[in-house]
Amino acid sequence: DAGITQSPRHKVTETGTPVTLRCHQTENHRYMYWYRQDPGHGLRLIHYSYGVKDTDKGEVSDGYSVSRSKTEDFLLTLESATSSQTSVYFCAISETGQYNEQFFGPGTRLTVL
């Protein structure tokens, strides 16, 4: 299994509070991604990184920011959590970009009350 961990694994928070989710990899892969999974939508890309300090938006990036200060860590921040951000969040990594599978972490279940 690819060495990917996510923390925390579960979190309950209140509307309006900031939340940071962490993805940590030990594979030294260049590419890292954040997805969210919701019923009826499959997984959708939030943000991605193609190198240290190189990030860009995915299809559902509103309300989220990311940072990548070193290869192994990719942080996802909800500046002011809303109930619509209640979801399961998955981090993924890949060694190369195109034509390459992405390996997923175990997920973080976030509930915003």
Add this chain to the structure above:
Amino acid sequence: DQQVKQNSPSLSVQEGRISILNCDYTNSMFDYFLWYKKYPAEGPTFLISISSIKDKNEDGRFTVFLNKSAKHLSLHIVPSQPGDSAVYFCAASTTLTGTASKLTFGTGTRLQVTL
């Protein structure tokens, strides 16, 4: 607008028989296709992939078929085993900034393999 569709939310198959999971897509820019398997409370696990220049790829019990003209792909599992019971996601890839790739997922098909 769902660009990758899995129209069967669930499928039940007897152990030892063939499981066929289907996926349709609408975007002609997709150039790489993947299947993932997911158990509850775990992340998706990569199963098999296929490039848009091929029409078939096999890996053990798993075979993926791609019909570009119909924008359709399918995953065949032969023979099906109880441990195959999971949710299966079809995903299609497009290239992003910095040569990263975005996976667009279907909504999944829950496969149950019965004894």
